[in-house]
Amino acid sequence: MLTTTLSFENMHNHGELLVKLLKARRQSFIVQNNWDLPEAEGMEYDQYDTPASRWIAVHENGEVLAGIRLTPTTAKCGMYSYMIRDAQKGMLESIPSNLLYFEAPVDPDIWESSRVFISNTVPAKMRTKVQAQLMNQLIETARELGAKKVLGLVPAVWSRWIGRLGLLAEPAGPVMEMDGARVQVALMDLDHTHH
Structure with a gap:
């Protein structure tokens, strides 16, 4: 099992991995969760998939098992910044x-994680094991990018597994019901995470 961080600068080194990641996102979010999201050519994408973002794929034998997108909270693309901030606005x-x-931060020390999934x-x-990888x-990449914290809209059960993985996070918003799922924004502190 391999884990790869993709960017616009390095995606050419990894063949079709980004395409496979976006197809796996479509399967997870559009097909399984029945979310109304943009798609083209079998791939799910949105306005936050820009050169400012990074994509992490856990993959094995050409299949994407899990993925996540990281976006700086300083990102700007037209009228958009990052998902949590734009939602708050x-x-x-x-x-x-x-x-x-x-108030949603705009801070080079804080990155947003979004589009988190593990394939069914x-x-x-x-x-x-896949979740841990x-x-x-995510932690290694975020630290390399200079992040000290990661803000993410995650399943509300995050507190059950985050400690098992040696991570430290706190609730950053209320538990909400969205598209039939209970979710919550969590703020992970990378300075106090043991990795």
């Missing part, structure tokens, strides 16, 4: 604006 119909307890093809006995790569 009321720019996204699908995400409530009251998702944070505080991953057997139950492998899910914890995904989170370990």
